[in-house]
Amino acid sequence: MNCIENYPLTDITTMHLPVKCKYFIEYESVFELKEIINSELYVQNKSLQIGGGSNLVFAGDYDGIILHSKIKFLNILKETPDYVIIEAGAGIVWDDFVKFCISKNFYGTENLSSIPGEVGASAVQNIGSYGVEVCEIILQVHCLDKKTGNETTFTNAQCQYGYRDSIFKNEYKDKYIVTSVEYKLSKQPKFTLTYGPLKHYKESLSSDDEMSMSAIRNIIIKTRDSKLPNPMEIGSVGSFFKNPIVSRDLFDILYRQYPSMPFYQVTDALVKIPAGWLIENAGLKGFKIGGAYVYEKQCLVIANNGHASSNDVMALCKYIIDTVKEKYGILLSPEANIIL
Ligand SMILES: Cc1cc2nc3c(=O)[nH]c(=O)nc-3n(C[C@H](O)[C@H](O)[C@H](O)COP(=O)(O)OP(=O)(O)OC[C@H]3O[C@@H](n4cnc5c(N)ncnc54)[C@H](O)[C@@H]3O)c2cc1C
Missing domain, CATH: 3.30.43.10 (Uridine Diphospho-n-acetylenolpyruvylglucosamine Reductase, domain 2)
Incomplete structure (x- = not known):
């Protein structure tokens, strides 16, 4: 050891x-x-x-x-003409796994291109982007009990996946270590092109046959690069806050006050509002405490100018939560894992 x-x-x-x-x-x-x-x-x-x-x-x-x-094995457990089941070690870099799947024409990970992090955390965080969540392709999660060292496997249903959420962030928080994840990927073309630039991509093609995972990956990488800081250059954890889901009643009140507020209807009774918009509209774009600041290109991000301390980040996080609460009556909750 x-x-x-x-x-x-x-x-x-x-x-x-x-x-x-x-x-x-x-x-x-x-x-x-x-x-x-x-x-x-x-x-x-x-x-x-x-x-x-x-x-x-x-x-x-x-x-x-x-x-x-640093568990990095990759095993194909089953392959049929329609799908493949792959077990990936928790220590594999997530985007390397995406590249592997695209190179083999396995469909399902391409919309999750370029998300930082590793395979193990993908199953904990239920990573998502461009209309896809990783829980849609997770079959099972292999873990070790942190107390007993016993091996346990959780089915997808047992993981209780929700928006950036799983049982590993709630009831089983810090109780299990993910050692590998089984993904089921389609071998038949299957695309999700409902979000922004991917919608334009679909509209630009004359037939569905022309769609390619590599093209989708490239569009996503380009879009992400234009909005999010490159972690090698500017410190951040990506989206610092979850996009809040509010009652229709509260949304109606706010929408009368802010008609330009973007929103996404979740159900008849619930509406999701982009936290980045709430923060920007509260006048916090670029707002700084010590070396921590609200990233100008995407206000959902708290960035480090190279000199931020933990106290700076925590103080800015609190300031944003308080300001948004006071202005809109909405309590933002961090998407980032804060380790006290
Ligand atoms: C620039 C940027 C952009 C981002 N964009 C997105 C995005 O589009 N969509 C998205 O969903 N996320 C995004 N994120 C957030 C982040 O990439 C994901 O949450 C990712 O899954 C974290 O992976 P990680 O390996 O770095 O985990 P860590 O940050 O190291 O850990 C995250 C949590 O998972 C736990 N954990 C990690 N590995 C294991 C394991 N093997 N077993 C048990 N628990 C474990 C940790 O204890 C912690 O609670 C972004 C982050 C950045 C910096």
Whole structure:
């Protein structure tokens, strides 16, 4: 077991805050992870499993063990003319998995192109973009119980997926470590082109036969690059807040006041409002506390100018929540995992 003490988390998290952990341990197999779980060091310390650190905000130094998976196998478990079932190790970089699927003509991951992070977290976070959520292609999630070291498998239904949500963020929070994920992907062309630039792409083609996953991937990467900060250059966790879902009654009141407010009808009684619009319309575009600021191109993002401390980010997060609550009566909740 290779355990490093006082390990800086700055470069292994995309928010790039100047924080460190007491111990940092990486493992390459389920066997190695079991050894760690059985060790005295593990029993005596709190621990947190991380992936690519792209949705984590450390409120300060972490006084425990940070675990990181380097389980990177990729197995095709079943293949028929219609679909394929692939098991992917939790430590595979998510976008490498997307590239692999596209190269093999397996449909289902292309709309999730370029989302930072790793396979393990995809199943925890229920990542989503451009009208697709990863839960649509997840079959099973293989885990290790953090207390007993026992292996357990959860079916898709047992994972209780919702918008950027799963049982691993609620009832089973910090109770299981995802070791691998099984995805079921279509071998027959199947596209979701309902969102913005993908809708235009569909309209620009003369027949459905011309559609390609690579073209979709390229459009998505271009669009994302124009809106979101590149984590290598500007620290962030992507969307810092969830888009709030409000009652139709509250929406009607707000819409009379702000007729340009964008919205998405969820049900007859519920309406989703983009948090970025609420923040921008509250006059917070570019607003700064210390080295943390509201990203100008997308106000849903809190960015680090290179000098932000955890306190700056936490103070800005609180300021945004308070301002939005006061102006619209809506309580924003962070999408980012805040580690206290
Ligand atoms: C620029 C940018 C753009 C983004 N765009 C999107 C987007 O379009 N859509 C979207 O959904 N997200 C987006 N995100 C957020 C982020 O990429 C996802 O939440 C991603 O799934 C996080 O993966 P990670 O491996 O970095 O997980 P981490 O940030 O390291 O961890 C996230 C959570 O998962 C847990 N976790 C990680 N690995 C495991 C494991 N093996 N077992 C158990 N628990 C685990 C951690 O404890 C933590 O609670 C974006 C982030 C950035 C920085």
